Amino acid sequence: MKINGKTRTCGLMGNPVEHTLSPVIHNHLAERENRNLVYVPFLVEQDRIREAVEGAYALHIHGLNVTVPHKSAVIPYLKEIDKLAENIGAVNTLVKTENGYKGYNTDMPGLLRAMETENYAMRGESVILLGAGGAARAVAMLCMEQGAKEIYLLNRSMEKAMAVAKEVNGIYKENKIIPMALSDHGKLPDKKYLAIQATSVGLYPHVEDVVISEEEFYDKIETAVDLIYNPYETKFMSMVKAHGGRAMNGLKMLLFQGIIAYELWNDVTVSEETAEEILKKMKEELNIHE
Ligand code: ATR
Numbered sequence: 087m088k089i090n091g092k093t094r095t096c097g098l099m100g101n102p103v104e105h106t107l108s109p110v111i112h113n114h115l116a117e118r119e120n121r122n123l124v125y126v127p128f129l130v131e132q133d134r135i136r137e138a139v140e141g142a143y144a145l146h147i148h149g150l151n152v153t154v155p156h157k158s159a160v161i162p163y164l165k166e167i168d169k170l171a172e173n174i175g176a177v178n179t180l181v182k183t184e185n186g187y188k189g190y191n192t193d194m195p196g197l198l199r200a201m202e203t204e205n206y207a208m209r210g211e212s213v214i215l216l217g218a219g220g221a222a223r224a225v226a227m228l229c230m231e232q233g234a235k236e237i238y239l240l241n242r243s244m245e246k247a248m249a250v251a252k253e254v255n256g257i258y259k260e261n262k263i264i265p266m267a268l269s270d271h272g273k274l275p276d277k278k279y280l281a282i283q284a285t286s287v288g289l290y291p292h293v294e295d296v297v298i299s300e301e302e303f304y305d306k307i308e309t310a311v312d313l314i315y316n317p318y319e320t321k322f323m324s325m326v327k328a329h330g331g332r333a334m335n336g337l338k339m340l341l342f343q344g345i346i347a348y349e350l351w352n353d354v355t356v357s358e359e360t361a362e363e364i365l366k367k368m369k370e371e372l373n374i375h376e
Contacts, residue, residue: 087117087124094123095145096351099138099160100153103127107368108151111344114367118360121352123148130156139163143186149351150180150187151344157220164189170231173257174224179347190350194228196343197311203358204334206280206309208232214274214281214307215239216297218246218265221313222284226250230258237263238274242285271303278308281326288312288320296321304329312336318374337372341365 098108104127112125128150130138135156140163142150152160157176161167164177165186171177177189201208213234215222218241229237241247247265255261266273287297310326315337323333341364345356369376 087113088122089124090122092122094121094148095126096123096149096151097126097128097142097147098151098153099128099130099135099142099156100151101129101131101155103129103153106153107340107371108153108344110367110371111341111364112348114364115345115348115356115360118363119352119354123352132156132159135159136163139180139187142180143182146182148182149347151347152178152180152189161189163187170194170227173227176220176224178343179350181350190347191224192343192346192350193339194224194231195346196341197225197313197339198228198232199342199346200334200336200338201311203338203361204332206311206332206334208234208280210235211280212275212277213237214279215284216268216282217241217284218243218250219284219286222282223250223254225282225284225313226254226263227257230254230260230262234262234280238266238279239263240266240268240271242268268298271298271300274303274306277306279306281307281310283310283312283314283320283322286314288317288322289314290316293317294321296325301325301329304331307331310334311339313339315340316372318372318376337368338365341368 109125116123166188168190171191174191179190179192180187239247244267251263251265285297287295304325307326310333312320312322313336315335326333
């Protein structure tokens, strides 16, 4: 990598930032595309978000990613916010504009693009969405945007499931989100579903945990996405596969949220071939050998 006076700087704001894969994504993209761009992690403390955003702008930082725990806290300091990001209430990408940054959420478009590469459909599908935290709430918005037929939102805490359903149904003025308690999964109408696992259950090191352990549940799943990518195959995914369904993890979502951010910053489209190449680099970094 050659750094000179014309090098564009992009980076990630978060806390912590030590374990991020984003520099792998962006620096390899820049290298592959022969672009004079460097991407670095920036540790930002909770009470210094405003200074960080203003300072970055003053330094002409070309683009920023934002990760936990700042995805919502950064919003007041933006000049503009994209509609989807506003609905989700979380921003993970800042794009430099004339007098400040515009915020986007590329996590959900990233999930969609990842699903497309695996030929997964969302439009017209019956969806089972597991979880009602920040990630599940964003996925619920995506399902609405993409015209899913119906979304059964199952969560351990029924109150949270109801709150998310009410909010998302309200925004889209449709009653497609049906809240349920996780323990009521046996009451799901008998059909084939797209299931999206958006709880933290099964995340390393708790690799034997699974949000629903009853085998019958998995007979209803045709395709599944687990937003977790560590472990590379979760218990949830292996149960889906054991019952004849297809399952993918969250690594491609991470890849494409990065690719979409890179495309916004550089006004380009990244090819499928390059995306595959970057995915390979991410797997090397994670020590994944398939
Ligand atoms: P994120 O922002 O990643 O979505 P979160 O907001 O903390 O994280 O949400 C975590 C989700 O995982 C919630 O849906 C949570 O269920 P509750 O709302 O009932 O807490 C779910 N979750 C975490 N541990 C769980 C467990 N052991 N069993 C079932 N669900 C669990």
